[in-house]
Amino acid sequence: MTSNKSAPGTKPQTELQTRSVLPGFIVFEGLDGAGTTTQARLFVERLRAGGAAVVATAEPTDGPIGRRIRAVLSGAEQASDRTMAYLFAADRSEHLDDPNHGVLAELHRGRYVVCDRYLFSSLAYQGSLCGFEFVRMLNAPFSLPEHLVFLDLQSKAGLERIKARGRSEIYETPHIQDTVYHGYRQALEQFRDSTMQIHHIDGSAAPEAIAEEVWSRIAIAPIH
């Protein structure tokens, strides 16, 4: 007998769990200072060394909307938290759909696309600042990566690393980073049963050790 009710003890599937996945798309996420930029770079270098065709990219992008976002992040311009949620979603839409160098076009050409931050940053940062449900809805049109690497580093350690850089952005305060950390945990929990593969990795180890761990988790046979 069939029934559209869930079996006892199982939760109904949500939109977050059934969203489509883009094969070959790999995303790095974490708090500020968690090492997403370094780890994305090391992963790209290793893929390329194995002969794979790889595109390295990041959000916010360096396009017009991304530049506007960076002006707000640096404190040079102002925007409300809700406006920032819209700007990040608009930047993401361009990033995915640009017919020449967008993520979808590059994946279609058979390249891997490795991205430093994606919609999980919006869920964690903007979700914490102006409501998870609002941000989830704004990001509902965007497909998931095949692999999500979450570099787990608590805010204190991340902020210590940032201090050494000598410049700071509007989200780099202990209070916001603590809230965003919980935002990430909440977001990852919601995607737990999706077909995207989530790699939850301790971000406090040495960069080379983390890179090794990431590599061992993502078993990819290079294209060619």
Ligand code: TYD
């Ligand atoms: P990042 O590029 O990692 O910072 P940096 O240039 O200093 O290395 O990210 C910029 C900031 O933008 C970071 O604090 C996270 C934030 N962010 C959001 O709040 N929402 C988003 O959707 C994205 C992609 C980033």
